Amino acid sequence: MTLLQLIQQACREMALGVPAAVVSSQDPQVVQMYALLNRFGGDLCRQDDWRRLDREHILVTVAQTISTTMTLGSSVLTVPSTAGLSENWGIDGTGIQPFAQIVSIDSPTQVTINMPALETGTFDLNFAQVQYPLPSDWKKQIPQTEWDRTNRWPLLGPQSAQGWQSFKSGIVYAGPRERFRLLGNTIALNPPPPNGIVLAWEYISNAFVIAADGTMKSSFTADDDTCVFDDSLMVQGLIMAFKQAKGLDVSFELSRFNGLLEQCKAQDRSAAKLSLSPADISILLTTQNIPDGSWRF
Numbered sequence: 001m002t003l004l005q006l007i008q009q010a011c012r013e014m015a016l017g018v019p020a021a022v023v024s025s026q027d028p029q030v031v032q033m034y035a036l037l038n039r040f041g042g043d044l045c046r047q048d049d050w051r052r053l054d055r056e057h058i059l060v061t062v063a064q065t066i067s068t069t070m071t072l073g074s075s076v077l078t079v080p081s082t083a084g085l086s087e088n089w090g091i092d093g094t095g096i097q098p099f100a101q102i103v104s105i106d107s108p109t110q111v112t113i114n115m116p117a118l119e120t121g122t123f124d125l126n127f128a129q130v131q132y133p134l135p136s137d138w139k140k141q142i143p144q145t146e147w148d149r150t151n152r153w154p155l156l157g158p159q160s161a162q163g164w165q166s167f168k169s170g171i172v173y174a175g176p177r178e179r180f181r182l183l184g185n186t187i188a189l190n191p192p193p194p195n196g197i198v199l200a201w202e203y204i205s206n207a208f209v210i211a212a213d214g215t216m217k218s219s220f221t222a223d224d225d226t227c228v229f230d231d232s233l234m235v236q237g238l239i240m241a242f243k244q245a246k247g248l249d250v251s252f253e254l255s256r257f258n259g260l261l262e263q264c265k266a267q268d269r270s271a272a273k274l275s276l277s278p279a280d281i282s283i284l285l286t287t288q289n290i291p292d293g294s295w296r297f
Helices: 003-013 028-045 161-169 231-245 251-267
Strands: 054-060 063-070 076-078 089-092 100-107 110-113 121-129 131-133 138-141 179-183 186-190 198-205
Touching: 003 028, 003 231, 028 231, 161 179, 161 186, 231 251
Parallel strands: none
Antiparallel strands: 054 198, 063 076, 063 121, 076 110, 089 100, 089 121, 100 110, 131 186, 138 198, 179 186
């Protein structure tokens, strides 16, 4: 069903006037139902790890070696060009303290980092992006799907705030494995990864709406928009939300909605075949799996 059809169906079931349009409507009741349906769809995204909202994100790390001039005790570094650099970049190498990160781009040739330099001179330093924005439609992470595909091993994490600070402040602060933490709207990595490392993970998208041209988006914006969720679930959820907003009893609607929600969750994915009498089965030749007969070996 389209947005218009969903609201029309809900209105018919509640014996209300059926609108001819939704997005352009000035009817306060239709405007309210439009807002409630958008909010309901967004809330539904976090109800489960919906298969239909499961997305894979591929990330390729960016790093470069830059000749850098520093002064002992100063946080200001001079480089040939700051093009491409940002506050999401970290730095390591001679004269740089662990977990040093850019805090500002001061000029086309100057940056300020969060800790003072330990030496004076010009050195080739590793500049690497250590914080990458999450996908624009990111709703929540699917745990334990984060992998370094270049090196064929899982990323270590997600690190807690306590673990991250312990790692940053401890004696051993680096290793061959990348650690990660979700920080703000970014995924933070350490140690600073080399250029070209392919990372991947899965997440639940907030884009539950499908535009007429197939584009995915996070809310209804046109009458002919459809959505990834079951039509009956959306209609029932809208009816429940509308009655709640009016201060009416929704005991029956809530019971029916919960039943539909559990059915939709169950039908959203496949399931393994389970045995009522599981047993260990040997794959070797034994008297248990060779038929009687005159066998010669």
